[in-house]
Amino acid sequence: MSSSANDFASNPLGTSITLEELYDAFELLDDWEDRYAFIIDLGKQLPPFPDAQRTEKNYVHGCQSQVWLIHHYDKESGKLLLLIDSDAIIVRGLAAIILLAFNNLTPTDLLATDIDKLFERLDLFRHISPTRGNGLRSMISKIRNIAAAEIA
Amino acid sequence: MSSVSTAKTAPPQFDVEAVRRDFPTLSQQVNGKPLVYLDNGASSQRPEAVLLAMDRYYREMHSNVHRGAHTLGDRATNAFESAREKVQKFLNAPSSRQIIWTRGATEAINLVANGLTEKLKPGDEILLSQMEHHANIVPWQILAERTGAKVVPIGVTPEGELDRESFHCLLGERTRILAFNHVSNALGTINPVADMVAKAKAQGVITLIDGAQAVPHFQVDVQALDCDFYVFSAHKMFGPTGIGILYGKADLLEAMPPWQGGGEMIERVSFAGTTYNTLPYKFEAGTPAVAEAVGLGAAIDYLASLDRGAMEAAENALLRRANDLVASVPGMTVVGTAANKVPVMSFTIEGLHPSDIGTLLDQQGIAVRTGHHCAMPLMEFYEIPGTARASFAFYNTLEEVEQLFTALRKIQSRFA
Numbered sequence: 192m193s194s195s196a197n198d199f200a201s202n203p204l205g206t207s208i209t210l211e212e213l214y215d216a217f218e219l220l221d222d223w224e225d226r227y228a229f230i231i232d233l234g235k236q237l238p239p240f241p242d243a244q245r246t247e248k249n250y251v252h253g254c255q256s257q258v259w260l261i262h263h264y265d266k267e268s269g270k271l272l273l274l275i276d277s278d279a280i281i282v283r284g285l286a287a288i289i290l291l292a293f294n295n296l297t298p299t300d301l302l303a304t305d306i307d308k309l310f311e312r313l314d315l316f317r318h319i320s321p322t323r324g325n326g327l328r329s330m331i332s333k334i335r336n337i338a339a340a341e342i343a
Numbered sequence: 344m345s346s347v348s349t350a351k352t353a354p355p356q357f358d359v360e361a362v363r364r365d366f367p368t369l370s371q372q373v374n375g376k377p378l379v380y381l382d383n384g385a386s387s388q389r390p391e392a393v394l395l396a397m398d399r400y401y402r403e404m405h406s407n408v409h410r411g412a413h414t415l416g417d418r419a420t421n422a423f424e425s426a427r428e429k430v431q432k433f434l435n436a437p438s439s440r441q442i443i444w445t446r447g448a449t450e451a452i453n454l455v456a457n458g459l460t461e462k463l464k465p466g467d468e469i470l471l472s473q474m475e476h477h478a479n480i481v482p483w484q485i486l487a488e489r490t491g492a493k494v495v496p497i498g499v500t501p502e503g504e505l506d507r508e509s510f511h512c513l514l515g516e517r518t519r520i521l522a523f524n525h526v527s528n529a530l531g532t533i534n535p536v537a538d539m540v541a542k543a544k545a546q547g548v549i550t551l552i553d554g555a556q557a558v559p560h561f562q563v564d565v566q567a568l569d570c571d572f573y574v575f576s577a578h579k580m581f582g583p584t585g586i587g588i589l590y591g592k593a594d595l596l597e598a599m600p601p602w603q604g605g606g607e608m609i610e611r612v613s614f615a616g617t618t619y620n621t622l623p624y625k626f627e628a629g630t631p632a633v634a635e636a637v638g639l640g641a642a643i644d645y646l647a648s649l650d651r652g653a654m655e656a657a658e659n660a661l662l663r664r665a666n667d668l669v670a671s672v673p674g675m676t677v678v679g680t681a682a683n684k685v686p687v688m689s690f691t692i693e694g695l696h697p698s699d700i701g702t703l704l705d706q707q708g709i710a711v712r713t714g715h716h717c718a719m720p721l722m723e724f725y726e727i728p729g730t731a732r733a734s735f736a737f738y739n740t741l742e743e744v745e746q747l748f749t750a751l752r753k754i755q756s757r758f759a
């Protein structure tokens with residue numbers, strides 16, 4: 192079953208919540224506990240992931256936790272809609288940050304987005320570095336491949 | 344912990360602070376906090392003595408081994424062969440011919456699985472256990488595929504012990520090989536090796552024991568265990584990476600064909616036919632990891648310099664303290680509660696994924712392993728995606744155990 196536009200309708204990440212808001216909020220948090228509590232709360236903003244989409248095709252490999260990713264290309268607006276789910280609350284929160292950066296952009300804009308820089312600015316880069324092996328790196332490549340395929 | 348611990352009248356003294364000073368890696372800050380290293384099951388740290396021995400080897404005596412007509416070559420060969428003798432004594436093996444250098448436990452198991460090809464016919468059975476590390480599963484599956492043999496796992500009890508009934512049922516007519524771990528890396532369970540080996544032997548079954556998680560914690564005597572093969576890796580027992588050991592019974596090693604071909608493993612090479620070197624060199628093709636062998640020898644010397652009975656008692660105290668504190672963390676469940684364990688605690692906490700626990704502990708300077716611990720069949724048995732695992736070494740302190748639980752309580756109350 193392919194995903195429908197409906198699955199993405201209620202996603203606030205990259206639509207009603209913006210990256211600038213994230214930067215501003217993050218600046219006010221000074222200890223690790225508050226930062227992680229914030230990340231985890233952000234993960235709770237992800238809309239429910241449709242159960243029917245928990246398929247092998249949508250599974251992101253290389254994660255310790257179970258991670259799923261689906262997308263929908265909206266022809267009218269030319270924008271790519273994304274949805275991610277994970278059973279680990281921190282991965283879910285980090286996925287929410289990735290969506291803040293990537294969701295609801297045209298594939299061209301998505302490919303031009305420097306996600307590493309964003310994570311560096313938040314001092315979270317180690318979480319998406321290839322050494323961590325939590326799968327976020329493969330999630331990012333998967334999203335970029337999807338965007339590239341829409342352009343091609 | 345193990346039966347080797349000596350019963351002493353007074354509690355043995357073990358100066359953990361003095362021992363910690365021998366390990367340079369331990370005295371550093373991580374994420375602004377003093378490092379609490381509880382991932383020893385994945386790889387332990389090295390004492391200064393190991394670093395110095397390897398450094399000295401490279402500075403003063405490096406050359407290729409068994410080749411030279413010169414002084415450095417002699418020195419290197421002496422250092423290399425004397426390390427082999429240390430390993431022989433460490434395991435109480437009858438002869439150093441039976442000590443074969445490998446890259447680690449994984450390579451040692453692959454070597455044996457490869458060497459036993461001729462012993463198997465279609466329908467024969469290789470008995471493993473449900474709690475094996477993938478390193479002691481996949482090589483046997485490859486062997487089974489090649490020979491038409493079948494891999495059969497011994498079951499595990501909910502407490503994380505090998506199921507004796509399952510073992511007795513499965514050890515049968517067709518069993519040719521029995522391979523299992525001395526100590527489970529995921530759970531810490533110490534398995535009854537001598538007893539199981541005796542039962543297998545009575546039926547003529549070849550036995551391999553994966554000792555990767557045993558040798559860091561207690562003394563092993565391969566003659567007392569009477570197993571045919573015993574393997575371990577140096578890096579989990581305070582030695583270097585990239586080197587490990589295969590011990591084997593002489594007759595089996597003699598009968599096994601060489602594994603890799605090359606220099607060193609031959610007696611004479613000609614295009615009319617090649618004859619192989621004697622043990623142990625028959626299995627050591629190519630230039631070996633000499634500095635690493637020397638480092639492993641130094642790790643063995645270092646362990647011998649400690650009171651191992653006192654060390655075991657100290658490790659037991661760490662596990663006891665951890666067990667006592669489990670109830671202080673709401674929703675925490677220990678996976679693997681066998682009566683006989685090394686100081687390893689695998690656990691889950693309700694509302695948190697193991698990877699969440701790992702990340703949040705790391706923020707507090709505490710290193711644990713999370714995930715399936717290369718034991719997916721075991722995780723399948725428990726129906727969990729994985730665990731967080733605190734694996735202690737003798738250089739860990741009771742304060743570090745307290746710190747772990749303080750951190751877990753904080754994580755649980757704030758994030759779960």
Ligand SMILES: Cc1ncc(COP(=O)(O)O)c(C=O)c1O
Binds near residue numbers: 449450
């Ligand atoms: C029980 C057990 N066997 C085998 C291995 C493999 O050891 P290595 O990777 O050093 O070859 C490990 C390592 O985690 C282990 O814990």
